[in-house]
Amino acid sequence: MRATVCELPYRPALLEPAWESLAxxxxxxxxxxxxxxxxxxxxxxxxxxxxxPQRWAAAEALSDAWTARLHELGATWVVGARPVTVDGRHYNEGFAWSAQGGYQPLRRKFHLPDEPGGWEATWFERGDAEFARFSAGPLAFGLSICTELWALDTYAGYAALGLEAILSPRATAAATTAKWLAMGTVAAVRTGAYSLSSNRVDTGAGTYGGAGWAISPDGALLAQTSENRPFCTVDVNPAMAAGARSTYPRYVFARPAP
Structure with a gap:
């Protein structure tokens, strides 16, 4: 499967041309x-x-409008995370959109920071504690939304599910890119799956640092986005992921307990 990771600005004047370039x-x-x-x-x-409430409603409405435009990318599948309100409760919801099936909710972000600059537990309800297996055509994947990449206890479960990729939409700072890239590498090596991530970028303020990545099941950095290369496409080979699950260090943890 051909998969694209990206970095995108959210400001309307920058997002529109970036969207056209991504398409x-x-x-x-x-x-x-x-x-x-x-x-x-x-x-x-x-x-x-x-x-x-007003800012939330505006964010949700704008997300609705852009979700209706996902077909413009010309991809069979689009995965991301957006604000939703369900029964009066506010969530950060991961989704998959497909040309055939339209919008499909996946799971809602469970691990939420709450600190200056990142008041997520103030804005969102805790979502799904289960890190399940999803499918995009032939690709079996897990969804770890931003902070959830640090949930190391999920990787054994992901490996047991036989995933071929871990998809991670992010909103992370430029100053912390090295740490996030290290964690993306751990995710790939521990699970034997590709690690794919896309990040917000804020060229003006510099808060969000881009650096989307594609990492192989053995931890090789296949591609990383940058200001000069905001979109990267790689071949994700499910057979390679399946083979990786039987090699070190994955097989060590797959052995039955004595």
Missing amino acids: AHVRAERSELVLLPEFAFVEPVWESAPFD
Whole structure:
């Protein structure tokens, strides 16, 4: 499967041309799956507290409008995370959109920081504690939304599920890119799956640092986005992931207990 990771700005004046460029890239590379950043199209409401119903409603409406445009990318599958309200409760919801099936909820973010600049537990309810297996055509994947990449206890479960990729929409700072890349590598090596991530980027303020990545099941950095290369497409080979699960260090943890 051809998969594209990216970095995108959320500010409208920058997002529109970036979106057109992403669509052109996806079509030129014949990408089948596009991974978007966390809350790709809206302002980072979590940067301030308290919760503001009007700002939330605006973010949700804008996400609705952009979700209706996902077909413009020309990909078979698009995966991301966006704000949703369900029964009056506010969530960060991972989703998969497909050309045939439209919008499909996946899981809602469970691990939520709550600190200056990242008041997520103030803005979102805790979602799904289960890290399940999802499918995008032939690709079996798990969804770890941003902070959830640090949930090391999920990797044994992911390995047991036989996943071929871990998809991670992010909204992370430029100053912390090295740490996040290290964790993406751990995710790949421990599970024997590809690690794919896309990040927000804020060229003006420099808060969000881009650096989307594609990492092989053995931890090799296949591609990383940058200001000069905001979109990267790689071949994700399910057979390679299946083979990796039987090699070190994965097989050590797959052995039955004595």
